Amino acid sequence: MAKVVLKNIYKIYPGNVVAVKDANLDIEDKEFVVLVGPSGCGKSTTLRMIAGLEEITSGELYIGDKLCNDVAPKDRDIAMVFQNYALYPHMTVYENMAFGLKLRKIPKDIIDKKVREAAKSLDIEHLLDRKPKALSGGQRQRVALGRAIVREPKVFLMDEPLSNLDAKLRVQMRAEISKLHKKLNTTFIYVTHDQTEAMTMGTKIVVMKDGVIQQVDSPQRIYEHPANIFVAGFMGSPQMNFINANLTKEGDKVFVNFGRVKLSLPQDKANIIIEKGYIGKDVVFGIRPQHIDDSVDAVSQNSESVVEAKVELIEHMGSETYLYLVCEGNNIIARVAPTSKAQTEQIIKVAFEMSNVHIFDKETELSVF
Amino acid sequence: MGFCEGIKKALKCNVGIYDLKGKILYGFNTNFRYTDDVLYSNNSTYIRCGEMIVSADCLLSQDAVNLIRMILSLEQEKEAATFMQPLEYILKNDISYESLIGRYEGYTVLYIKCREDVEDILFNIYSGYDVELVKDDDGIYLIKKFEDIENEANSIINGIGDERGINIIIGSGRMVKDKYTIKHSSQDAKLSAVFAEKLGFKNGYFVYDKMVIYEVINSLDIGELEKLYDEIYRGFFDVIRDRELINTAEEFLKRDLNISEAARRLYIHRNTLLYRIEKIKSLTGLDIKSFEEAMIFKFLLIIYRLKSK
Ligand SMILES: Nc1ncnc2c1ncn2[C@@H]1O[C@H](COP(=O)(O)OP(=O)(O)OP(=O)(O)O)[C@@H](O)[C@H]1O
């Protein structure tokens, strides 16, 4: 069992720098958890506390039901894979992978078996006699993973392991690491500042900001139900559009108003607004670019949520097109089909898909729905 | 060579040392005569000492001849001894600078500092390779011809970090070349590591050349500086205390004053970044968008880190 549990964990550096604030996190056995957030938000610090490379200022850390605050790092049964591959240049791939086991005085034949098994699962068997210098970046990173694998740790910790690779290789390695996770069937805790990486790899995502965990959820839930404006904006590219708005009620219906625009909310959403007492209040209205559509069909079918906007810029991305629009003084982005007829400087009609919109409290920035 | 001067003083005559073919090696150009043992001729004495002939422009007694032979052989041994000295001796003792020139050329010293003893791991990593490890009270010197020193240092840091779960600071000197000896490299390596620790780093690779600025700052009278920077300093503390601001400033410096890159990494809008930079300016008077003022900001940050230790 390799559950990892953080209870009220704080990390305060000298000079009163609170790097991690009251972190609570339950990581199940065999889960692939991704810590994501902007630079300086405390991702590495959190990971390093789990590894034992950083002291925990207060709170409790459990690994597999055992309180680990004071357990020596080497007895925690974890392996760490870093950004810079940490291979010894004078050793062959084989020697690099075998090194940790050799140090633990494991018999040669067992080492050999484990190294070959790991090499096979990483598809680097043919490279075992090479020196790191003769490997590509992706191959080196695979060897680094291999070094961790042969130790059969309970938990893998990875701190931005792909950030030194070029974009194409990164995409490929993401898939490899996900595959590896399935194959090894152990707990992975993975740090990245790249939200795409988080979304595509994690079974659970932990979004952090300024040392505080903002939300812990599955990728889909994080995307569809962000807990606050920060998470909503951080996850998803291009990012969610935010518009300052006001909510009004007419009969049973609730409307989102900004400028001359008046959009009707679906009834289930309207009920939440009424229940939570947001009528008449200033809120932040959020809608993702792919929920704004300029196609003739969408515009004709959603007559209650069509707005006019001016096209400032058009960006063709191949399978999709981004329209940079201005609507009632708000800059918004729409992700539309490449068949879109929009032209720059034109005033066009776009439909807002109201079943997929978000409302945030303007004060607390927390999600209302 | 001091030897000839010494003999001149002791015996009140000039002494020269030649090879067996009569080429002068050291001392005074007296006269040369070949001999297998001792030869007296024309008021001069010629003494065979191994592969050398010592010539003195006076007649020497057998005792004096023996004395010269003895001193010379001792002198030779001493020289040989310097060349035989183990690295550990060189690093830990006063060695004449001249005697080190030309030795260990191409090697670089790393100094590895950490709370636990990691000599066994290092030994395991490098056994069988052209690497020397020398331990002192605070850490271990590692002497090697490196190909990609930064990468290798990081491999050690991460490798040991992963194996043992400990933090390691590695300082690096420059590569031994010409007048920059192994001793310089080792001193610089250790200094970098010690300094990095003093600055509050627990982990990482620190190159001497980049530490120079820290050294300079450390040697300044910080009290005086504080007076000088009083105005700026007060505002600077406000920045330090504001996590958002200091984080922003550090990321901005780390990204070489590149606004888009820093904003992307911080996940804030460009304008938010510019706004925070403005705020730092209003507090400290320093516009860190300009290289020069960013430098002063960095300088204050180093002083602060050194002082708060
Ligand atoms: N040794 C230290 N002393 C003081 N403050 C520190 C130290 N290490 C980190 N910090 C601070 O703690 C905060 C969190 O840092 P951390 O490295 O965990 O961030 P991160 O999320 O990993 O960022 P990045 O994406 O840049 O790697 C930052 O504000 C950083 O400046």
Ligand SMILES: [Mg+2]
């Ligand atoms: Mg980090």
